[in-house]
Amino acid sequence: MHLNKITVLFLVWSCVVFGQKKITVEEIYSGVYTAKAMDELKSMQNTNHYTVLNFDKNTGSSQIDVYDFGTLKKVTTLIDTKQFKALPKIESYSFDASEKQLLLACNKKQIFRHSFTADYFLFDTATQVLVKLFDFPVQEPTFSPDGKKIAYARENNLYVYDLSSKTTTTITTDGKKNSIINGITDWVYEEEFAFVKAFDWSKDSQIIAYIRFDESQVPEFSMSIFKKDLYPTIETFKYPKAGEKNSEVSLHIYDVNAKSTQKVNLETYSDFYIPRIQWTNDAHVLSAQILNRHQDSLDLLFIDGNSAVAKVVLNEKDKAYVAVTNDLTFLKDNSFIWTSEKDGFNHIYLYDKTGKFKNQVTKGNWEVTKYYGFDAKTNTVFYQSVENSSINKAIYKIGLDGKNKVLLSPKTGANAATFSPNFQYYINTFSTAEQPTRYSLNDSKTGKELQVIENNEALATQLKAYNLPVKEFFVLKTDKGNELNAWIMKPKDFDASKKYPVFMIQYSGPGSQQVVNQWGNSNEYWFMMLAQQGYIVACVDGRGTGFKGANFKKCTQKQLGKFEVEDQIDAAKVIGNYPFVDKTRIGIWGWSYGGFMASNCIMKGNDVFKMAIAVAPVTNWRFYDSVYTERYMQTPQENPRGYDDNSPMNFVQQLKGKFLLIHGSGDDNVHVQNSMQMMEAMIQANIQFDSQIYPDNDHSIRGGKTRMQLYNKMTNFIKENL
Numbered sequence: 225m226h227l228n229k230i231t232v233l234f235l236v237w238s239c240v241v242f243g244q245k246k247i248t249v250e251e252i253y254s255g256v257y258t259a260k261a262m263d264e265l266k267s268m269q270n271t272n273h274y275t276v277l278n279f280d281k282n283t284g285s286s287q288i289d290v291y292d293f294g295t296l297k298k299v300t301t302l303i304d305t306k307q308f309k310a311l312p313k314i315e316s317y318s319f320d321a322s323e324k325q326l327l328l329a330c331n332k333k334q335i336f337r338h339s340f341t342a343d344y345f346l347f348d349t350a351t352q353v354l355v356k357l358f359d360f361p362v363q364e365p366t367f368s369p370d371g372k373k374i375a376y377a378r379e380n381n382l383y384v385y386d387l388s389s390k391t392t393t394t395i396t397t398d399g400k401k402n403s404i405i406n407g408i409t410d411w412v413y414e415e416e417f418a419f420v421k422a423f424d425w426s427k428d429s430q431i432i433a434y435i436r437f438d439e440s441q442v443p444e445f446s447m448s449i450f451k452k453d454l455y456p457t458i459e460t461f462k463y464p465k466a467g468e469k470n471s472e473v474s475l476h477i478y479d480v481n482a483k484s485t486q487k488v489n490l491e492t493y494s495d496f497y498i499p500r501i502q503w504t505n506d507a508h509v510l511s512a513q514i515l516n517r518h519q520d521s522l523d524l525l526f527i528d529g530n531s532a533v534a535k536v537v538l539n540e541k542d543k544a545y546v547a548v549t550n551d552l553t554f555l556k557d558n559s560f561i562w563t564s565e566k567d568g569f570n571h572i573y574l575y576d577k578t579g580k581f582k583n584q585v586t587k588g589n590w591e592v593t594k595y596y597g598f599d600a601k602t603n604t605v606f607y608q609s610v611e612n613s614s615i616n617k618a619i620y621k622i623g624l625d626g627k628n629k630v631l632l633s634p635k636t637g638a639n640a641a642t643f644s645p646n647f648q649y650y651i652n653t654f655s656t657a658e659q660p661t662r663y664s665l666n667d668s669k670t671g672k673e674l675q676v677i678e679n680n681e682a683l684a685t686q687l688k689a690y691n692l693p694v695k696e697f698f699v700l701k702t703d704k705g706n707e708l709n710a711w712i713m714k715p716k717d718f719d720a721s722k723k724y725p726v727f728m729i730q731y732s733g734p735g736s737q738q739v740v741n742q743w744g745n746s747n748e749y750w751f752m753m754l755a756q757q758g759y760i761v762a763c764v765d766g767r768g769t770g771f772k773g774a775n776f777k778k779c780t781q782k783q784l785g786k787f788e789v790e791d792q793i794d795a796a797k798v799i800g801n802y803p804f805v806d807k808t809r810i811g812i813w814g815w816s817y818g819g820f821m822a823s824n825c826i827m828k829g830n831d832v833f834k835m836a837i838a839v840a841p842v843t844n845w846r847f848y849d850s851v852y853t854e855r856y857m858q859t860p861q862e863n864p865r866g867y868d869d870n871s872p873m874n875f876v877q878q879l880k881g882k883f884l885l886i887h888g889s890g891d892d893n894v895h896v897q898n899s900m901q902m903m904e905a906m907i908q909a910n911i912q913f914d915s916q917i918y919p920d921n922d923h924s925i926r927g928g929k930t931r932m933q934l935y936n937k938m939t940n941f942i943k944e945n946l
Contacts (some may be wrong), residue, residue: 249935334492364423561595585625594640826881852912885913
């Protein structure tokens with residue numbers, strides 16, 4: 225059918241005037257609704273400036289620009305790739321301590337979630353000289369504090385490169401794929417302890433401490449990689465599943481001048497983790513966090529850099545698990561700031577240099593969600609918390625003595641801060657469920673907003689034509705008396721006299737949060753699209769989720785999927801009884817842990833849920849990695865019922881509704897094995913279901929048109945079955 229111009233104009237006009245402009249999956253996943261951001265924002269340490277990595281679409285060049293915190297005006301451009309023909313697009317960067325030298329990462333090749341190799345260029349901002357460092361890609365190159373050397377990892381070994389002599393010294397030689405790794409974490413550490421660089425320079429640039437991983441006894445996992453080749457290749461890597469052998473870790477101290485290595489004596493520990501190492505302000509004292517395999521006891525060690533002798537300065541125990549802290553901060557006298565959940569909520573503590581408790585800096589029935597730093601001049605700590613509501617985040621400052629607390633963020637919603645080096649200013653990143661991300665310059669004494677940097681007004685104006693549905697936040701009380709944070713999104717033409725189908729979305733994993741008052745990612749637009757098409761979309765954070773205290777979060781210990789599934793079913797029953805809801809048409813969706821949940825809900829809640837979509841789900845915790853799983857479940861050998869009673873594979877006979885199971889065949893995190901064995905269980909039970917495998921896709925299932933196809937498939941499944 226051919227339409228003339230007048231007809232087309234009328235249709236466009238009537239779509240906007242008489243209804244909403246419709247969101248489409250194609251627009252969502254081609255970036256039409258993407259908010260502007262400040263990429264690679266870094267606060268400089270020696271001047272009151274910050275840097276941002278900018279990209280010029282017209283020229284295809286990338287620039288590292290310097291801005292003044294006080295005026296927000298651009299001070300200079302440190303480097304622009306169009307001035308250096310040999311320099312590819314800059315993907316990330318780091319400074320030396322003087323902030324005169326830059327390491328530029330280009331041509332990144334991803335390994336796992338956080339790890340990558342890249343080509344690195346060294347740039348001297350004073351001389352404007354650019355040098356490609358090596359003829360090969362490396363990992364995690366790091367300046368020594370004096371700026372004279374760079375330590376880096378290559379093919380599981382560690383090296384030191386001297387910038388003046390242009391010579392390389394080898395620290396380790398025994399690195400071998402799937403056997404020995406020096407200074408870089410293994411798969412499970414990277415994924416679950418969220419770090420890659422397992423080495424650190426001492427403050428005087430004389431010593432490098434590093435962790436060595438012996439993964440030779442760790443079982444291997446293999447995946448077929450299909451691509452478009454005649455024969456698939458096999459990717460094999462070490463992956464410790466729950467209850468299986470972990471890497472044996474050891475801690476080593478390398479003397480740069482003597483070129484000698486000592487091993488730290490950790491013989492009092494067995495089957496343990498080293499999730500963090502960090503040099504203190506004493507150049508010869510290294511700190512290390514040592515965690516037992518059950519993860520319910522953590523020691524903070526101080527290690528003498530000369531003798532490699534270790535002593536315990538702090539121990540934390542928990543009946544469930546101890547969270548590893550990223551917030552360890554050493555003050556001038558080597559006293560230190562530490563965050564802990566030991567009083568039932570995550571708070572900030574101060575200890576002296578021997579590990580003796582001095583005082584609790586923050587306290588109350590609320591969580592500190594981010595520690596930003598300490599201003600030694602004013603003895604002030606800056607942090608983010610959920611003090612004014614577990615769904616909002618605010619910025620505060622407080623004296624190191626726990627007095628004179630000040631709320632700095634003036635707006636209610638999601639606030640995050642990047643402070644200037646002298647703590648005079650901060651860039652506030654603010655959003656709500658209805659306000660796209662907004663960047664402003666604020667005063668750190670009062671929190672007063674001084675200037676708007678970016679308010680994404682263009683995006684907000686663009687979205688007005690869509691007359692988007694909004695989230696209504698509330699507390700849902702189940703029949704069992706559990707009070708759970710929730711939101712509901714109704715169609716804009718909502719009619720209370722009608723009965724609507726409900727599509728529930730959730731993640732539900734330990735410490736997670738989906739019910740939060742902030743601008744969402746691309747999934748949020750998909751939820752809005754479904755609301756535009758006549759669905760009520762709802763989300764409930766059940767027991768086990770975060771920011772409501774340790775008891776709420778840790779009640780799921782040893783039985784993942786029990787209370788969380790119970791809460792989703794109970795919440796669906798409450799929502800189903802709303803007068804405007806058709807209780808026979810309730811569906812549920814989730815990805816990863818959320819996929820595990822959606823699978824369980826459609827089976828254990830077969831009288832409540834009509835359909836479910838599970839993307840990349842864990843289907844039995846026996847298949848998942850040791851660090852994550854055992855933190856909450858202990859081992860399958862110790863807790864077999866905890867694993868089996870909540871595995872959806874064991875309840876396929878209860879499936880009545882429509883079920884769509886989706887997985888990437890190249891998922892190195894939640895292996896496709898989970899879905900394959902789930903499929904086999906349903907096949908042998910003669911149960912009908914739908915499924916989709918995405919060849920070679922990892923846990924994120926993206927790239928090219930993949931997301932468009934995936935979300936169109938899920939949308940069609942919802943329309944056909946809900």
